[in-house]
Amino acid sequence: MAECQLCGNTDAYIHFGTELLCLDCFNEKMVKKLGVRVTSYPEGVMIRDGQGKVHRLRLRKRLDPIGFIMEAKAEETDGYEFVVHGALDVDQEELFLQLIAKAERGMAELYVDQGHFPNGQSYNTMKNDRLAGRIAYDPDEDVVPKLVVDGKSYTWNEIGKMLMAYEGFQIKLETLDSSDEIKWQDKR
Ligand SMILES: [Zn+2]
Numbered sequence: 001m002a003e004c005q006l007c008g009n010t011d012a013y014i015h016f017g018t019e020l021l022c023l024d025c026f027n028e029k030m031v032k033k034l035g036v037r038v039t040s041y042p043e044g045v046m047i048r049d050g051q052g053k054v055h056r057l058r059l060r061k062r063l064d065p066i067g068f069i070m071e072a073k074a075e076e077t078d079g080y081e082f083v084v085h086g087a088l089d090v091d092q093e094e095l096f097l098q099l100i101a102k103a104e105r106g107m108a109e110l111y112v113d114q115g116h117f118p119n120g121q122s123y124n125t126m127k128n129d130r131l132a133g134r135i136a137y138d139p140d141e142d143v144v145p146k147l148v149v150d151g152k153s154y155t156w157n158e159i160g161k162m163l164m165a166y167e168g169f170q171i172k173l174e175t176l177d178s179s180d181e182i183k184w185q186d187k188r
Pocket residue numbers: 004005006007008009021022023024025026
């Protein structure tokens with residue numbers, strides 16, 4: 001992990017001009033610049049998904065010239081990730097609650113089920129004939145992405161195999177900004 005150029009913390013990941021800073025130092029700089037006080041919040045939360053599995057999400061709040069960005073990100077790579085944005089004068093407590101509520105809703109429906117062939121080999125199916133997730137870079141593929149669904153990553157090929165069961169069906173595909181929320185018309 002990279003070292004913060006101001007405090008030496010080893011969790012630096014924010015580029016600020018020519019400096020690489022940790023979140024605390026970045027927030028502190030922004031507070032001085034924008035005159036907004038950053039209220040404290042928990043380091044992390046544990047949320048159960050629709051099947052009762054507990055996921056640990058790390059919380060981060062960042063103050064930017066445009067406002068607050070708060071994210072909840074699973075500790076494991078390619079896990080759940082939720083983001084909310086708020087204006088500079090947003091009620092930060094409220095923003096935190098919005099983030100948690102968004103994460104809970106986002107983890108309520110699980111999309112992929114694992115089945116097993118008689119020979120023991122496993123296969124994935126789309127439980128409710130639909131799928132939502134996050135597009136992520138796949139270092140093994142380079143030209144096609146992988147999708148993070150249910151807090152787990154699936155290769156483009158695995159997604160394709162799941163779709164094979166729907167040959168002849170129609171499909172709709174829509175991309176949304178990370179701060180938007182995926183909503184379905186009906187609950188399944
Ligand atoms: Zn620092």
